[in-house]
Amino acid sequence: MSTFPWLTVAGAVPLIGAIAIALTPGRSAAGSPADRRARDLLVKRLALVFSLITLALTIVIAVKFRPGGPRFQFQQVYQWIPQFGVHYAVGVDGIALVLILMSTVLMPVVVLASWNDVEEVAAGATSAAPGKRARRGRSAKSYFAMMLVLETMMIGVFAATDVFLFYVFFEAMLVPMYFMIGSYGVGQRQYAAVKFLLYSLLGGLLMLVAVIALYVYSTHGGHQGTFLFTQLSHLALSPTTQKWLFLGFFVAFAIKAPLWPFHTWLPDAATSAQPGAAVLLVGVLDKVGTFGMIRYCLDLFPSAAHFFTPLVIVLSVVGILYGAVVAIGQADIKRLIAYTSVSHMGLITLGIFAMTSQGQAGATLYMVNHGFATGALFILAGFMVSRRKSHLIADYGGVQKVAPVLAGLFLVAGLAGLALPGLSTFVSEFLVLVGTFTRYEAAAVLATAGIILAAIYILWMYQRTMTGPVRAEVANMPDLKARELWAVAPLIALIVVLGVYPKPALDIINPAVHSTLVGVHSRDPVPPHPASAQARQASTTSTAASSTAPTSTAPTSTAPTSTTSLVQHRRGQRSQTLRKQGSSA
């Protein structure tokens, strides 16, 4: 593998973009509104270009990534603060890679979708809060610069392989998001931003304590202390220590995810944020929590993870059903989407703690798919809201008739929200459920009830906004503009492609999940009555058959060989570790 620092470069490009944007002439420079508009356009174009370059770089990384290779690839380790064993250490496994890709795909989409949001804020704020001079410093410039800074941190948080570095990114991400909500949001934005910040800080502090403690334990026995993940994961910790440290990390991640009952900041924050910021918040920042669980909570503290599994499973199932029921009752479209996310995040944590390969691969894939699906839903809802200037579902009706493209895409995104087969979320949701079922049947059964509730909250929302007689207020609503269509079309395309052909993503994810399961000492349950190996690979007789129907066995003799060779060919492309897994099956 080349020594070119791909990850660092990919992470640095948005930061450079942010600096470039910061260097453009500011608002203080005098000029006519036309000049100002030209300056804003330059800023937006810069943001778009830099986010696209970042996307291209991460695609290169994904192409060069070898699923069968070592767990962490594109690794770079430099000493940062040698006195404390802090490193600048980055590298990706399959899980981190797909999440980085998801983030960098979302970023240009969000930039495009947010094109006019900042002006709208300025206009909306004057009418909403007259007399308040809240518009100070609110320019397209800083909004898009912050977005790019956030992108650097998103790449950093997924790529970090040093726990301290991870913590730094984890906390630093709060700052741009805080301002994006607090300064550029709508409604009760400052309340929402502070709530988001306080919650996150609380979790962050708990994690900080656990991080430091980890370091302390790594110095035991006269060793040089370290924060490197690969070394910490071999640390021998007593079960009690593991439990405390697990909780330190877990609570931070549970707040971030958010897992019930730590979820109440999310609906406020997502409702108050601009659609673009809401996409990054729910699509990416939430995933940092679940990513943290699967990377840090399981690998670093395996016995504690098993100890707390029943609790997490219960919280997840409660979250799935509770989030869905509360979503049904929402009157605000953005709050509704936020609560569906609470439900879906419950499914993700359920999949992670089911500790099966299907559960965890499904959960990881779900993180990606949820980013795209909920992202598309937030963006399209945002387009609609920007036209009618209302979040309330009751203010809409009959939009399908006047804006069929908007309604059609909204329906597809909504159907992805209810995990319709053919769309990407189905694959991940079913993997989570089936992976959970093999170990916790009751939890899986209850979680499956969530798919009925999902149909209700999505379709009822669609019914109230899009169908029925056209309301007078929406009668002149324009359909999607070209820019808006371009923003959301890639997401819809990805939702469909990954729904029909999820294998490329699963091929990247599977080995990493396998490593995680090895790390947490968990194996998939063996089915009590396994289908014969031949039968499982389809197209041959069952054992019962060969005895009773000899005529049918003879002509089949060619069939199994070709299938088997096909299967072997496929397996040959996969990693050694996976082959081991396959044969143990």
Place this chain on the structure above:
Amino acid sequence: MTGSVHAALVPHAAAIASLHATGIQAAAGLLLAFPLAGAVILLLGGKRTNSWGHLVGVAMPVLAFAYGVAAFVQMLGYPAAQRSRELTLYQFINVGRFQVPFGLRLDPLSICFVLLITGVGSLIHIFAVGYMSHDPDRRRFFGYMNLFVAAMLLLVLADNYLLLYAGWEGVGLASYLLIGFWQYKDSAAVAAKKAFVANRVGDAGLSLAIMLMFFQFGSVTFTGVFGAAPKASNGVVTAIGLLLLLGACGKSAQLPLQSWLLDAMEGPTPVSALIHAATMVTAGVYLIVRSAPIFNLTPDARLAVAIVGAATLLFGGIIGCAKDDIKKSLAGSTMSQIGYMTLAAGLGPAGYIFAIAQLLAHGFFKATLFLTAGSVKHEMNDEVDMRRFGGLRVAMPITFGAFFCAYLAIIGIPPFSAFFTKDPIIEAAFSKGGVSGALLGTAALIGAGITSLYMTRMLLMTFTGRRRWDEGQHPHEAPPVMIWPAILLAAGSLAAGAIFILGSRLQSFLGPVIGVPPVSHGIFTVYGLAGLALVIAAAGLAWVLYGRREVPAAAPAANPFTVAARKDLYGDAINEGLLMRPGQWLTRLSVYFDNRGVDGLVNTVAAAFGGSSGRLRKVQTGFVRSYALSMLVGAVLLVGTFLLVRL
């Protein structure tokens, strides 16, 4: 008796090996590709395709039908034991043991459905060209119809349960789109959502069945599951069977998930024809018959299937008798006829063949009935109240003729379809023996009479007697594009039963896949004759009530039983009382709890730390400082700890 039946038949059913599809069959993906391409072209093409979209929409199912016939001919060329062919297009999901191919299975069972779906489906598409000619959204309509056909084909062609489930939900989506096609009407939007949600309840059952299969057998392919099922405990197999039944109840509108079907009439009539005759409601029966190797192992689950079927066939028939809306009456009829199929499927190998025979014959006569009813509705300016019809025989003679053929077929006058397909079901139900056999058989027998009653009533109220329509209406024969499909289907209605049953054609074709009945009955049996007598008596009763007497233009006051039947036997009321109202309360309570309970608690705790909630709100003015301060504190803590550790 059942024990010996399954001992004899289970290995046989599982014995059919699947070979690789070759020749024409190797391109079986085309069956999905044609209608899917149609849907994509029409839905993404937008207004550009408005002028010629419907032609693409018709061409695609016709092409699929042509391909299906070719594949069928190729299949007939193989020896009976080698007719099951599989084809893997690509690997769909690969996680650990969960290996799911995107695989198709062409065997006698699936090809029957392919021909029904594409054949009857094509005729319905052609009819719709005329029926929807004035609708500005005709192109979108054909896009959805093609999607429907594609999803249904995926359902019947899948070689594993997960892919079947994908088609299953795809059918749910297509029906949602089509029932709500006129979505500017609130009633249509509500009906569409109701159909989807009721189906989702069934879908949850099916998905749990798949999970249980994977948990037990480590496989979700038909070959894998059927091979391993005999090793599993009776409890497991029964559980799988009952979960599959729940799925079937949703799609096939069987009790207790039946209520969506009556509202589904909100869609344009060709949709009703497609849902009721060629696709969707037959899916549940397909699922049970396809899963024969599982149901053969579990008499308990089979009995549950049979009871659901028997109850639904009476339930639907009674509703059919009470409705004045011709489409709703037909919907009740569908429920009832599908009930027959479900009952037959629940009888195990004794009934599978007849379930499929009834299903295929029903595809013809129900399609005919809906198309002719659609023509009537079309000509009567969207009037559907049969009390405002009457005497249409003169105005629409060909339509009446087609309807009459289907009428003869559905009530089972020999030698027409249902006589051959329904009587064996009654016979097989009685032959099951015991109390359950007697009860099931009696239900099926009474159902035959009820069928005759509501169908005769419909025939008389619509086509005979005095005109009860307004002066402004001028019904005349529908255009050829709508008439010809009905004529062809009517011919099929008359002949289907005889073709399938005489000479045991369907039995010898399907037998290798789903087993054959242990004993064969004659054509005229004592139960068959009893059924025939009942049918004729019921027709006579209907004539006395609706033919001889004048039909009042408004529904007369009625006894409580009739009132109940008019209200769908309180199916909706029960759902509303048991599910919707409590659900609404739960939702409201949860929202309240979330705002006041969880969030309130958090705010209170935060306020306690901050002194008061007023202070908390003030925090926001100094938030930058407080954040900076907390970061500083954190940093000091961190460095301090480092120093401590180093020391």
